[in-house]
Amino acid sequence: MEKERTLWGEFIKGFITTNPLLVLMVGLCSSLAISTKVENCIFMGLAVIFVLTCSNIIISLIRNFIPDQIRIPIFIVVIASFVTIVDLTLKTVPAVYERLGVWIPLIVVNCIILARAEGYASSAKLMHAMMDGLGIGLGYTCVLLIMSVFRELFGTGKIVIFKRTIISLGTSKMPVILILFPGAFITFALFSALLQWYQQRRKPGTREG
Amino acid sequence: MTRNVLNLGLRLFLVCVVAAVGLGFTYSVVKNRIAEQERKQRAEAAEAVLASIEAMPQEDPDLVSSLQGDFPDLTGAFEGLDGSGETIGYAFVLKSKGYNFITMAVGVDARGRVTGIKVVTNEETPGLGAAAAEKPEFLGQFEGRGPEPLALGENVDGVSSATYTSRGITNGVNMALEIWRYLSERS
Numbered sequence: 333m334e335k336e337r338t339l340w341g342e343f344i345k346g347f348i349t350t351n352p353l354l355v356l357m358v359g360l361c362s363s364l365a366i367s368t369k370v371e372n373c374i375f376m377g378l379a380v381i382f383v384l385t386c387s388n389i390i391i392s393l394i395r396n397f398i399p400d401q402i403r404i405p406i407f408i409v410v411i412a413s414f415v416t417i418v419d420l421t422l423k424t425v426p427a428v429y430e431r432l433g434v435w436i437p438l439i440v441v442n443c444i445i446l447a448r449a450e451g452y453a454s455s456a457k458l459m460h461a462m463m464d465g466l467g468i469g470l471g472y473t474c475v476l477l478i479m480s481v482f483r484e485l486f487g488t489g490k491i492v493i494f495k496r497t498i499i500s501l502g503t504s505k506m507p508v509i510l511i512l513f514p515g516a517f518i519t520f521a522l523f524s525a526l527l528q529w530y531q532q533r534r535k536p537g538t539r540e541g
Numbered sequence: 542m543t544r545n546v547l548n549l550g551l552r553l554f555l556v557c558v559v560a561a562v563g564l565g566f567t568y569s570v571v572k573n574r575i576a577e578q579e580r581k582q583r584a585e586a587a588e589a590v591l592a593s594i595e596a597m598p599q600e601d602p603d604l605v606s607s608l609q610g611d612f613p614d615l616t617g618a619f620e621g622l623d624g625s626g627e628t629i630g631y632a633f634v635l636k637s638k639g640y641n642f643i644t645m646a647v648g649v650d651a652r653g654r655v656t657g658i659k660v661v662t663n664e665e666t667p668g669l670g671a672a673a674a675e676k677p678e679f680l681g682q683f684e685g686r687g688p689e690p691l692a693l694g695e696n697v698d699g700v701s702s703a704t705y706t707s708r709g710i711t712n713g714v715n716m717a718l719e720i721w722r723y724l725s726e727r728s
Binding site: 368394401402410413416417420423424425508512 | 548549553568578582663664669702
């Protein structure tokens with residue numbers, strides 16, 4: 333970790349090496365719950381990217397102003413403010429809000445954002461923090477999209493985005509378990525295992541416990 | 542020690558003030574937009590459920606506030622007016638608990654019969670409850686029923702694998718019928 337941190341490197345690491353969901357395994361609760369529909373994931377992803385990037389920027393900006401003892405309350409205030417802004421803005425788009433309404437306030441307790449604030453942004457330069465937020469946010473969104481495509485397609489037989497059927501398998505006799513809670517865990521474990529397998533193959537000889 | 546506490550408090554306070562100002566500003570920008578959207582959504586639903594008796598819905602905020610004490614889950618009440626401005630029915634927009642919350646509109650005519658129901662928003666499980674909440678065969682069976690309360694399994698056929706949703710919607714219809722009875726006793 334002694335390498336110089338490049339902006340691009342900070343951005344790209346969120347996809348594979350420190351992917352928040354599959355590697356760091358933070359922020360799972362909401363992702364397991366909403367990955368039943370692709371449509372939901374698009375908006376959830378955008379919301380998380382926005383909140384994460386903004387809170388990273390602000391926290392990086394005021395990092396010298398924050399006393400150590402009360403850093404967590406300050407992080408929470410910053411994060412909660414941005415989440416509330418997203419929440420209020422989305423309320424003007426009822427079609428989206430009706431699906432995501434419950435989960436938006438829960439971004440506050442999405443561990444990804446607090447973890448990035450605490451573990452990264454509070455000790456990083458502005459640009460680095462911003463790239464980190466974008467990268468981690470996009471990495472989160474990608475995994476969410478992959479999971480939801482899998483679950484919606486094989487759980488309901490078709491993918492519907494904005495009331496338009498994008499792909500249809502032509503049958504509704506599908507393993508409905510995929511869109512229920514067990515399906516969330518099974519799908520998540522599957523993709524997590526796939527990523528681990530891929531990473532181990534890429535660097536032969538290194539075995540991680 | 543005291544100075545330290547003051548220092549910490551002051552900094553936290555400052556952060557909170559900035560956050561509060563930012564939020565207040567956002568709210569003032571979107572406030573009207575939100576209210577407008579919600580109103581539009583309610584009006585569309587009311588129109589849909591009163592279509593079968595060709596009544597024009599007219600929102601009555603006084604009616605809602607006079608009923609909300611007894612029916613806290615009611616979010617909107619409309620009078621259905623015919624061509625001559627006579628009230629020939631009501632449409633109620635209310636929340637009912639299925640697996641999660643279901644917001645639905647129920648139209649009731651002058652004799653206390655359901656003229657139509659429409660699920661406005663639901664947070665039910667996609668593929669199970671959510672599918673039931675959009676199923677025409679299930680929703681259609683409420684039309685013409687009432688004013689006696691309905692019971693799932695007795696005179697309402699639920700949707701299998703969506704018992705909570707079926708129950709939630711039946712309860713919502715019953716709530717609307719109860720409001721109608723309450724109104725007809727009051728007048």
